[in-house]
Amino acid sequence: MMIRNALDHGVLIDIEVTNGVITAIIPATGGFHSGDFDAEGDEVLPGLWDEHVHIRSWAQMRTRANLLPADDSDAVVEILRKHPADGVEPIVGHGLRWALWTNPPRMSALDAVSTTRPVVAFSMDVHSVWINSVAAREFDVVGIAGESGILVEHDAFRVLSRMSDIDDDVMDTLIAEAFTAAKAQGIVGITSFEMESLTDWDRRIAKGIDLIQVRASLYPERIHEAFNRELRTGDSVGGRVEMGFLKVITDGSINTRTAYMHAPYEGEASVGVLNTEVPELERLVREATNHGVTAALHAIGDKANTVVIDTFEKVGVGGRIEHAQMVLPEDVQRMATLGLTASIQPAHAVDDRDVAEKLWGDRVSYAYPMKSFLDAGVKLILGSDAPVAPLDPWHTIEMATARTGDGRPTWRPEEALTRSQAIKASARTTIDVGQPADLIFVGPDGVIPFE
Structure with missing residues (x-):
């Protein structure tokens, strides 16, 4: 199949797709044949991923x-x-x-x-x-x-x-509706960090709830489901669902004053909480690594991030840090050296700016460091943390680039991303020969997924 007249970085191109893979990219010829897809000058982009979703909670919270x-x-x-x-x-x-x-x-x-x-x-x-x-x-x-x-x-x-303990059929219907809404916005896949079982995804696969791709992650209480099925990160669970990550929550959040800090919150004695003690965290990461499952560790406070980086370093593996909202500059460099991925939710920087300034004071100078991650060579991926923020990739991209949402000046503009950087961090593929044809088209009529 040929995709005609797609706009890529200001240039009209034609894209040949064979068996779901991009096999050729050429300047637009202006020709059109039966069976071709006419993009009509719409911008072509790689399909977008939301790298941090609590899909069960999001489906209900809607x-x-x-x-x-x-x-x-x-x-x-x-x-x-x-x-x-x-x-x-x-x-x-x-x-x-x-x-x-x-x-x-x-x-x-x-x-x-x-x-x-x-x-x-x-x-x-x-x-x-x-x-x-x-x-x-x-x-x-x-x-x-x-x-x-x-x-x-x-x-x-x-x-x-x-x-969240509601009838399975009711929940599955809500999730199917959430998938439909997500696909209409250009989402081709999500990483789910819901507190549920692989059997929930087995059931949804059997029902044909497969509109988008899913990487289904597990918490420590259920990670042995993956071990027992010999599923490694990236392995097929069935249908369009893959095994995701081991998710461990190491600290809390800033709004609850439970993010784990090196120094107390402004005007308080508390430094937050460490939800998972260091020896247990190391054991969990090591065990997952031995079974081929990559760890994705929740860390928001600066000390929680130090603890998580220390853990990856000690175990000798890479992995993901979910949120990484406050990271010491020296720890940003360590993340790059260790090959860690920063999984960031840009809406948090906008939603939390007032709370952060109140509770973290001058330390906001190294909070939500998206651009600093890129400059240091850290792999950056973006998501929403839905239901904390909407499962809407365009909202995510806007928050990453504008870093304001209420008319105030950009908050810490030195950490803002360009649109190209934000889109790259929101996609798993590129528009290149040999890449999957997970494409979307953006134009005056909205977003059109390529089928």
Whole structure:
């Protein structure tokens, strides 16, 4: 098949595709034959990947109350009161940014939403959750939640897991809908970091839910599923699903004040938390390596990133650092030397700028260092962290290049990427002979995936 009149870096080209592979690229001839695909001058780009998605959570969050506009607890209560929900179902919202609130969260405020149904409000980063007294009793966390109703880290993750425990057919339908929406935006694949089993993907494969490619990762609790099936990173699970990575959460997040830091948060004594102790982290990475599974380690605070880099160095392997939001300059160089990949979500730099300046102070000079990674020779890949940010590659690219989303000047413009750099970091293929024809066309009518 020939693709005609595609725009590549300002030049019209024709692309020959044979069995899903690009076999020739020539200047546009102006000719057209039956069976050809006419790009009509639209820009051709490699299909885009979102390298960090919690697909189960994203599929559900698309139906939940959006709390991002809320700037205090009263606003959250007002949004949740208006959110439609069945009479016995929990009232659920997502997008809290309570680190900037002047009035701290109180469980009693959410009791004003309902005293008969669970009310659950997830933070933007999902590392904390605010619940009412009904939810506290239902989840058996009355003592932990206290008067604030705030749960963090492992306690918050347990609530997330409980809220995700819905009928398989319902969940699969939501995920299929999310795939359809993602493909319409030019997404050809995702790396999923959901807390679920390979059997969930076996079931979806059998149902034909395969609109996009998936790299399905596992957490320590389930990584032996891959070991027992002798699946290495990149191996086929079935259909369009491949084995992904071992995901380990080493610290928390900035909004929850649990990102693990070398020095305390501004005006506080806390340095955050290390969720996985160093010996256990080393054991997990070494075990995964021995089974051919690459580790993808969550690290946000500067000390968490140091710990993760130390671990990769000690085990003697490469891998991915998920988020890498605050990395010491000397550690950026170490990442390059060790061949580590920085898996970054540009929307965080924009969404967190005020919280970062408040809690990290002058240390923001080495926070969210996307351009610094490239300059040092670190491989950079981009994603959304959906549902923390939308599963929208164009939003990701815009945040990487503009580093602002509210009309304010670019935040730390020296770390902004060019559009070409952002697209390259959002794709796994290139427009070259021998590459898979995972192509999309961008023009006045939107995005058209090449079928």
